[in-house]
Amino acid sequence: MKKVLVVGGGITGLSAAHRLQRLAAESAEDIKITLIESEDRLGGKIRTLQEDGFIMETGADSIVTRHEGIRTLVDELGLGDRIVHNATGISYLYRDGRLHAIPADTVFGIPMSEESLMNSTLISEEGKRAALKDFETSDHEFTRDSPVGAFLREFLGDELVERQVAPVLSGVYSGSIDSLTLGSTLPYLLEYKNGYGSIIKGLGANRAKFEAQSNKKFLSFDGGLSVLIDALEEAMPDVEFLKGTRAEHLQKTDAGYELETAGAGTLQADAVILALPDGQVRRILGEGAPEPLFGKFMNASILTMYLGYDLPDAELPADGTGFITAGDGQVVCNACTWTSRKWTHTSPDGRLLVRLFYKNSNPKFGDIKEMDRKSLIALARRDLEKTLGVTDEPVVVEVTPWYGLMPKYGLGHRAAVDELEHLLHRKYPGVRVAGAAFHGVGIGLCIEDGRGQAETVYKEFIKKQ
Incomplete structure (x- = not known):
């Protein structure tokens, strides 16, 4: 019998164990799969909470639909009839004391046409003229390793990038656009500049692809994302789950590997998948983990707050789904999702539910980390009063801090993984290592990575033996 240990019961580890179980069943291989999780529950950052009729997520609120792995997994688990999609609408940017609609004809705030550029209320006439130089300037020496910020400023000008594009990109990728590479974020922009001579023209020529992606591009489940976690556990009767078991140290032996644990003694294995944050991988490998190498991996922090109200969702601006902020100090939060508008299943009776985000890139994040619950709620209420005019007291509040646990891909990330x-x-x-710390952020990418690592382990270390 071959033995495989999957360490980590988040979505990556669960996807890996599930795929291994199916491969074993399809090939009639005798494989013992053991999944170890330090917490008493599975799911990692994915956890759905329900209170007073509201559905809230402690981690991500949805999954990007474009990843093939999620559709395959949903089909395997028979969850197709439980999928819900996001409502589409206007995204806003809060700047200069008011909400500005981000032009619909944009990708991460980058215009797909000259008309979209001219319709922006965020950019001055001078800034618009500077951005039009994109159509005239084609020669450059940028590569996939170049910072995305420098690339965009070179052709679109400082004002468009700083006032409209940077807040969107920084919000999505949780980092400064000057510390993110083209290759790790928007590699197609380089291709468009080279192929069409213009970023704007290239985006416009590929409009159909982006419009298809933006329409219902996220999914969740009618009972929240924990539906997926529960279904995965239920679908793995042949997998041994060791919850409340902490992996301590991995050691290579003549027969394979021994994993020392707190809670289950020493476990033997022929192969191991470490579906963990980089810091935990480093701890488990011990002396086998070079400090300079693991020092190259970076993590960010975030605190989110849900506030639910006995107010109708219709109090929000029409057709909107949320806003990001410009970081100009007028409000403290980095972004706000109008959850009850974007995900109607989270508030079946139509009451207002919003989620605010505070990231460690925020100049006031140090103060935020020191605040108690009462102070945090007061901060969130001030932000909502300034931006949306909501002054009522919330009936539900959920505060979730993730400190030092949000992978952040710097300029040297790909080289460090290699x-x-x-x-x-x-x-x-x-x-094998797997998960958001190494191969891609987001539930969809974690699912694909877990499944892919399982297939590699099966082919290289199980089937061939």
């Missing part, structure tokens, strides 16, 4: 995987190949054959 170096780590080369190290594992040489010193720990049969051990």
